[in-house]
Amino acid sequence: MDGNNRHVWVTGVYAVSLALDYEANDLYWADHNTGNIECISLNGGGKRVVSAQGSQGHNSFGMSLSGGRVYWTSSSL
Template sequence: MDGSNRQVLVTRVDAMSLALDYEANDLYWADHKTGNIECISLNGGGKRIVSAQGSAGKHSYGISLSGGRVYWTSLHPTNILNSITKSGSTMKQHSLPAGRSGDLKGIVFVPEQCPKCTFN
């Protein structure tokens, strides 16, 4: 994590934010242009699409991980938080509290304690 031995993991994506899965050593992103939720192993292999949202999910912004699910925000439709299992099997939409204003662009889940990293 000191910047040595850097490598490019993925190219040609329009990710507005990233999320690290410390347990599986995967990097997740929501592609702003395609709306796809994608991930890749931190060793550079195993790139996959977790959810192919297509035009319905375009303008994806924030992304975070919690409890075996990937959560992301998008500008359209507003006031909706999407989630899907890491395996891509079950998707849900979560309504945000009424009375909030503006676009939700970022989201963060904060663990109760710092995760252990196993970067190799």
């Protein structure tokens, strides 16, 4: 994992937390710019909003996946 075969799946986001769903092959993140929780398929498509927080500055400090659900903590700065 030296970065030689890296892939860019998403641009224009300020990701502050990441979580991988190995079963569904999805990458989740919290976008500091929008406050949304979003995800994309690791197969290279299907970017979608999971939860529209609706305001800038909601930081997710932790994110976890379990049983097909996404859990996160957030704080307004």
